[in-house]
Amino acid sequence: MAARCRATTSTAMPAKSRWEKVVAVVLALLLWQLGAMALNSPILLVSPLRVLVRLSELVRQSSFYAAIGFSLARIVTGFLFGLIGGSLLAAAASRWHPVEVLLWPYITVIKTTPVASFIILCLIWLDSSNLSVFIAFLMVLPIVYANVLEGIRQTDQKLLEMARLFRVGFGRRLRYIYLPQLRPYLTTACSIALGLSWKAGIAAEVIGIPDGSIGEMLYEAKVYLSSPDLFAWTVVIIAVSILFEKLFLLLLKAGYSRLEQG
Amino acid sequence: MEELLVRGLCKRFEDKVVLQDFTARFPAGETTCIMGRSGCGKTTLLNILMGFLAPDAGEVRGRPARLSAVFQEDRLLEGFSARANIAFVSPQLPAEQIDRHLAAVGLAQDAGQPVRELSGGMRRRVAIVRAVLAGGDLLLLDEPFKGLDETTRASVASYLRAETPGRTVVMVTHDPDEVALMGGQLLEMEPTGAGDTT
Structure with missing residues (x-):
């Protein structure tokens, strides 16, 4: 019994410290560098140093920032539409059961259909320059919908009873009961949806090839077999995606702090 | 407000009878203390008076449209201050008036504190001030002094x-001591939730 207890305790993994993360990243880069040196074929695997050099060349070009701006604006727009749309639909579904039932097939199809199918289908309907807006929206919508709906369902019924007894209006119930209780659900939904909107949005751009987008840069890197460009743009996508996620979650946290301060 | 009257109230939860033919009069403008052991149906009766539960039989007459309550649980908005919790139900009240009432129950220094940082007794007092300031002709109190020491209770x-x-x-x-503190009419409830004060 004692041995079992010890075994249970030892399975609890401590959180990664900043130093541990730095060491892990440095080792991964080192392994990548050694792999690239061993293969000795920049087309198959470019070295991290070469990627760094290419990145330093790219940041000196105005088209670099234009491409980031193009993709960022569209993916963020799609994300925000998905966030607002998913929240409103979840609110409606929690209030009226038939809405939830009628939405169920759409949400299930969106969740299960491969993103590539949607991209190709949407290319028929939409101008390729706005494709990433719609694809990011589609990826975000079901995640936000499911999380917000669950959050509304988990709202403390006793607090709602209290508000009803004191005849508190919907606006104040939303601000003081629903929004605070939705916080963990919204944070989780946004955290997942932000990363996914970038992945799907860029995939849409690579297939739709709108002029001046990050997707177009990736497509050209593939056509010209330019691994340094491919890796450099991938690093940019990861960096912008992480930065936007951190910024958005920070804004969400600040918004909630302001809400609680009244 | 006309007098509040409950007649022949019955309530059961599955096989357990909580209220059995309960009848009582609550004179308008006066205090009535209902005393009984735990589980005798006191909270069920209040939940029926609040309109949260429907009785299986019997009727409630004279319930006003506006009422306020101190619930069995505090039912406070955890992340918000004591002041904000009260303003939540009484948004028309100026902050100074809320602070004055909080000070009257010994919470002068805690009006701006989030209630999740307050002790059980302090939270109870916030719930009491909230109910008092919410107004309404009928005030329902479910064990309002729970968690308060003797001096604070008085x-x-x-x-x-x-x-x-x-x-x-x-x-x-x-608690008979709490009845003595509040005064008014006393109504004792039987363990089965039966009673008749008319």
């Missing part, structure tokens, strides 16, 4: 008596 009872003149107050408790 001062909060005195605050309640002072702030509710002309209002119909119904308090449930299992």
